[in-house]
Amino acid sequence: MNERHKNENQKWSKIREKGKKHYILYYGVLGWGLSTGVLFFLVGEVMDHKLAFRGYFTGGWVLELAIAIGSFLLGGLLFGYTMWGFNEGNYTSDDEVRE
Template sequence: MSKKNRFAKWEKIREKGKKNYIIYYGVLGWGLSAGILSFILGEVFDHGLNITNYFTGDWLLSLVIGLVSFLLGGILFGYCMWGISESYYHDKYSNK
């Protein structure tokens, strides 16, 4: 992707605002997907590939704690990525 296209894409994203970016890219994009992936990998590591052993014990509590943790982490991730993207945009855009 060229610089011009990257800047145009970021300009469209930043028009929607920081809050929208954090929710969409941080919480939903990173937090939800990482939380679900973490839960699935945890089940596989705990029980191997024998699916009949999945979802035993306190799996629901484990899922909820994992999702909440990753969703909160997604806020931090989105906030940091917004800052990094804005910094990169201003550094490169102002030096054209």
């Protein structure tokens, strides 16, 4: 096993100790979902209003933000669950390395 793979295994070992639910919530829902939802909303505002700063956050922006964040939080559940499975598939425990 090369050094990079060994380091990745050590990192994943520490992360997986906290459990699947923690990973999905922290990395999927909050890490990916919340940040992507806010970024999606902000990029949409810039695309809609260009450089007319007066136009930002007028009208139903609260609803738009809530929909964007809510949608991406749900997507974050799927993302976290999928990435947990991917990382578990790539993980090699110390017991497997010794064999």
